[in-house]
Amino acid sequence: MVEKNINWDGFLSDIEGIEVIDKPNSVRLKSRDYFWYSPILNAQLKKCWAHLVVLPRDEAEVMRVASACAKWKVPVTLRGGGTGNYGQAVPLVGGIILETTKLDNVLEVGSGFVRVQAGMMISDLDDAVHAQGQELLMWPSTRSQATIGGFVAGGSGGIGSVRHGVLRDDGNVRSLRIVTLEEKPQIITLHGTDIQKAHHAYGTNGIITELDLALQPAVDWHHAIALFDSYSEGIKFGEALCREDYDIYLISVIDKRYAPFYSKFGAYFPKDKYAVFSMVGPKTIAAFTADAKANGGSVSLMMNDAELAAAKLPPAYECGWNHTTLQALKSDRTYTNLQVAYPQPYDPEIDRIFMEEFKDVIMHHEFAKERGDYQLFSLPLFKFTTTERLYEIANRFEELGCGIFDAHVYTIAEGGMKVVDQVQVDFKTLADPHSLMNPGKISQEDSNNVLAEYGVELPAPPA
Ligand SMILES: Cc1cc2nc3c(=O)[nH]c(=O)nc-3n(C[C@H](O)[C@H](O)[C@H](O)COP(=O)(O)OP(=O)(O)OC[C@H]3O[C@@H](n4cnc5c(N)ncnc54)[C@H](O)[C@@H]3O)c2cc1C
Incomplete structure (x- = not known):
C-alpha cells in the first residue's frame, strides 16, 4: 500500500481551479530526477511515483494546496526542474508532486x-x-x-x-x-x-x-580551455588561479580520458591532453594565459558567449561540476561517480596516493571556496561493478582524510554530514507539523520508519 486511504475527491475539490496532471505517464516522468546517475538509487527509486502533480500559479494557490494537503493528510514532494542527483524530488510514499515552475517572476x-x-x-x-x-x-x-x-x-x-x-x-x-x-x-x-x-x-x-x-x-565571462601534459600540472594551474585579484568563475580540472566524451571540442581538447575548463573575466585573460604557460600548458580556447555560440560549442560550465559525469553517461550508462571534499588546505599527496592505487578511476576536480578559504572537491568517475567496490573507493578517500558527500543515498543526513541537522528538524515542527513533506528523506532511520508506516518496501540495492 502506498497511500493511507486518502480522500482524493475531497482533496481535488479543495484545490479546484488549480492545474493538476493525472495522466499516469506524465505523473511518472515528473516523479523522477537524476537519481539514475547512481545504480544503487536507480534500483531503489525507479518505481516510486506520486498520485498527482499539482502546479500552482502563485503563492495564494500554493497556500490552498498546502492547506488541502494538511487537511487530507496528503504527502507532498516539491519539484522545481527535477535535476537533483540523489532522488531528492522522488516521492517515496506517493501523494502529490507540487511543481513550482509556474511561480516564475x-x-x-x-x-x-x-x-x-x-x-x-x-x-x-x-x-x-x-x-x-x-x-x-x-x-x-x-x-x-x-x-x-x-x-x-x-x-x-x-x-x-x-x-x-x-x-x-x-x-x-x-x-x-x-x-x-x-x-x-x-x-x-x-x-x-x-x-x-x-x-x-x-x-x-x-x-x-x-x-x-x-x-x-x-562580467563578460570568456569560456576557456587550457591544456597540460599531466593531471598534476592542471591542478597546480588551478591553484595558481585561486587569487582574489583574478576574475575567475570556474576552474574544472579534467582527466584526458574524458576527451572522447567531449568530442564536440575537437582539437580544443585532444585525447592526449589534460584540460582545465574555466570562465575568465576580460581583465584576467592575459594573466590566465601567462599562468598556463608558467605551469607547462597552453590555452586552446578563449571565447565569450557570442563567439562560443557562433562556433557551436557548449559553454564551459556544461563541462564542469556534475555535467562532467553527464557527458560520460551519455556515452556509457555503466559509469557512476563519487563526490569528494578535500581537507583545507589542499594536500596534493592525497591525490598522488589515490591515483597510484586506483588507476581505473578517472579524475575530475573542482575548485571552490568555503567559509572564505579555497576548497577542492572531486567528482571521480568509474564503471560501476558492485556496491562493495564503490564503497571501497569511497572508503579509501575517507582514510586519506577526505569527506564523502554520498551521492548514492537519498537521505540528507547520510548524504552529507552523516548527522541529522537538528536546526532543520526543529524548524520542521513549525513548518510541517503533520510530517507530510517529502517523507522519509531526513535520515535512514526516518526513512525506515516512514516506509514501515506507509507499508512501502523499496527494492534492495545491487550487491
Ligand atoms: C548534470 C547535472 C549537473 C549538476 N550540477 C550541479 C552543480 O553544479 N551544483 C549543485 O549544487 N547541484 C548540481 N546538480 C544538482 C541539481 O541540478 C541542482 O541542485 C539544481 O539546482 C536543483 O534544482 P531543481 O530545480 O532541478 O530542483 P529539484 O531537483 O526539482 O529539487 C531539488 C530538491 O529541492 C526541493 N525543492 C524544490 N523546489 C522547492 C521549493 N520551492 N521549496 C522547497 N523545496 C523545494 C525538492 O523537493 C528536492 O528535494 C547537478 C545535477 C545534474 C543532473
Whole structure:
C-alpha cells in the first residue's frame, strides 16, 4: 500500500481551479530526477511515483494546496526542474508532486540583490539580472534546467563558487519566504544565518515561494580551455588561479580520458591532453594565459558567449561540476561517480596516493571556496561493478582524510554530514507539523520508519 486511504475527491475539490496532471505517464516522468546517475538509487527509486502533480500559479494557490494537503493528510514532494542527483524530488510514499515552475517572476531587482519567485529557471533569472548589468553569484551547471528554489533547497554551489563560496556561506542567500504545510498555512521569512533552517533541506520543512539573493556586477565571462601534459600540472594551474585579484568563475580540472566524451571540442581538447575548463573575466585573460604557460600548458580556447555560440560549442560550465559525469553517461550508462571534499588546505599527496592505487578511476576536480578559504572537491568517475567496490573507493578517500558527500543515498543526513541537522528538524515542527513533506528523506532511520508506516518496501540495492 502506498497511500493511507486518502480522500482524493475531497482533496481535488479543495484545490479546484488549480492545474493538476493525472495522466499516469506524465505523473511518472515528473516523479523522477537524476537519481539514475547512481545504480544503487536507480534500483531503489525507479518505481516510486506520486498520485498527482499539482502546479500552482502563485503563492495564494500554493497556500490552498498546502492547506488541502494538511487537511487530507496528503504527502507532498516539491519539484522545481527535477535535476537533483540523489532522488531528492522522488516521492517515496506517493501523494502529490507540487511543481513550482509556474511561480516564475522576478519581483524586484536592486543594486546588489534580486527578489524572485522560487520556480523561475536559473538561466531566465540570470539573463534578467544581466539585462540590468548584474549577475547571480553562483549557479549549478544545470543553469538551463534547474529552478532557483530547487537550487537552494537541493543544491550546494557550483559555477561562481570559486569566487563567492557556497550557498550556505554568509550573505549569498539573503532571505527565504516560506509557506508552512498547515490547514491554515503561515508565511515565515528567514534571514541571515536562519537560512540554514531550510537550505538543502530537500523540501522537508516548508515550501519556499520567494528568495532574495545577492548579485554582483555582470562580467563578460570568456569560456576557456587550457591544456597540460599531466593531471598534476592542471591542478597546480588551478591553484595558481585561486587569487582574489583574478576574475575567475570556474576552474574544472579534467582527466584526458574524458576527451572522447567531449568530442564536440575537437582539437580544443585532444585525447592526449589534460584540460582545465574555466570562465575568465576580460581583465584576467592575459594573466590566465601567462599562468598556463608558467605551469607547462597552453590555452586552446578563449571565447565569450557570442563567439562560443557562433562556433557551436557548449559553454564551459556544461563541462564542469556534475555535467562532467553527464557527458560520460551519455556515452556509457555503466559509469557512476563519487563526490569528494578535500581537507583545507589542499594536500596534493592525497591525490598522488589515490591515483597510484586506483588507476581505473578517472579524475575530475573542482575548485571552490568555503567559509572564505579555497576548497577542492572531486567528482571521480568509474564503471560501476558492485556496491562493495564503490564503497571501497569511497572508503579509501575517507582514510586519506577526505569527506564523502554520498551521492548514492537519498537521505540528507547520510548524504552529507552523516548527522541529522537538528536546526532543520526543529524548524520542521513549525513548518510541517503533520510530517507530510517529502517523507522519509531526513535520515535512514526516518526513512525506515516512514516506509514501515506507509507499508512501502523499496527494492534492495545491487550487491
Ligand atoms: C548534470 C547535472 C549537473 C549538476 N550540477 C550541479 C552543480 O553544479 N551544483 C549543485 O549544487 N547541484 C548540481 N546538480 C544538482 C541539481 O541540478 C541542482 O541542485 C539544481 O539546482 C536543483 O534544482 P531543481 O530545480 O532541478 O530542483 P529539484 O531537483 O526539482 O529539487 C531539488 C530538491 O529541492 C526541493 N525543492 C524544490 N523546489 C522547492 C521549493 N520551492 N521549496 C522547497 N523545496 C523545494 C525538492 O523537493 C528536492 O528535494 C547537478 C545535477 C545534474 C543532473
